[in-house]
Amino acid sequence: QKEVEQNSGPLSVPEGAIASLNCTYSDRGSQSFFWYRQYSGKSPELIMSIYSNGDKEDGRFTAQLNKASQYVSLLIRDSQPSDSATYLCAVNEGGSYIPTFGRGTSLIVHP
Amino acid sequence: KAGVTQTPRYLIKTRGQQVTLSCSPISGHRSVSWYQQTPGQGLQFLFEYFSETQRNKGNFPGRFSGRQFSNSRSEMNVSTLELGDSALYLCASSNQGGLSGANVLTFGAGSRLTVL
Numbered sequence: 001q002k003e004v005e006q007n008s009g010p011l012s013v014p015e016g017a018i019a020s021l022n023c024t025y026s027d028r029g030s031q032s033f034f035w036y037r038q039y040s041g042k043s044p045e046l047i048m049s050i051y052s053n054g055d056k057e058d059g060r061f062t063a064q065l066n067k068a069s070q071y072v073s074l075l076i077r078d079s080q081p082s083d084s085a086t087y088l089c090a091v092n093e094g095g096s097y098i099p100t101f102g103r104g105t106s107l108i109v110h111p
Numbered sequence: 112k113a114g115v116t117q118t119p120r121y122l123i124k125t126r127g128q129q130v131t132l133s134c135s136p137i138s139g140h141r142s143v144s145w146y147q148q149t150p151g152q153g154l155q156f157l158f159e160y161f162s163e164t165q166r167n168k169g170n171f172p173g174r175f176s177g178r179q180f181s182n183s184r185s186e187m188n189v190s191t192l193e194l195g196d197s198a199l200y201l202c203a204s205s206n207q208g209g210l211s212g213a214n215v216l217t218f219g220a221g222s223r224l225t226v227l
Contacts, residue, residue, distance in 0.1 A: 032214050034214075034215070034216075036216075042220070043201055043218040043219060043220050043221050044154075044201075044216075044218050045218065046215055046216070046217070049215060088153075088154065090216075092214045096214075097142065097159060097161075097166070097167065097205070097207065097214055098144065098156055098159060098167050099214060099216065100156075101146075101153060101154040101156075102153070103152075103153035103154075104153060
């Protein structure tokens with residue numbers, strides 16, 4: 001049974017701070033890792049993908065992958081109230097087209 | 112380019128009825144997946160279609176079915192509705208491209224089903 005675990009939160013951070021979101025997965029064969037953002041009442045949208053160990057930066061977002069420890073994280077620098085949303089971690093086993101989603105972490109950025 | 116289009120956006124049904132939801136993927140995307148999202152269970156995978164064939168199926172009862180047409184548009188059907196079927200049903204399409212775009216899903220706005 002593939003599992004993707006996330007702390008449901010809410011994670012509350014002040015505006016301008018760094019928000020750190022974490023995700024662990026059970027399948028060691030996993031090859032592709034994604035972070036989706038879902039605003040309340042909206043559908044998920046992709047914000048980051050990462051495929052190899054290390055860090056990947058895109059603007060204020062940094063995804064970090066550690067396959068040995070089976071975790072992937074998302075850092076949001078200079079957090080803004082507009083970043084308040086639920087962040088979903090999704091993991092694909094190698095060769096599988098179907099990602100397994102975590103239940104998401106609710107992030108609240110307060111002014 | 113146009114995104115993933117789902118219809119209807121909202122619908123209310125009563126127990127025992129059946130419902131059909133439609134999804135038009137991004138042009139050129141041949142893979143269409145369906146998910147059920149509820150507050151308690153999160154995003155649950157229903158099934159995935161590729162070139163008119165169901166390629167993957169989640170752990171849902173046979174009341175949940177789907178199909179894909181030659182133009183990649185997909186429909187899902189839920190028969191004999193139960194109260195617990197109330198959820199947001201999300202469709203996502205993928206181009207199943209190279210590694211840089213592998214398995215990236217683009218979601219539609221969803222169809223919110225309420226079963227009374």
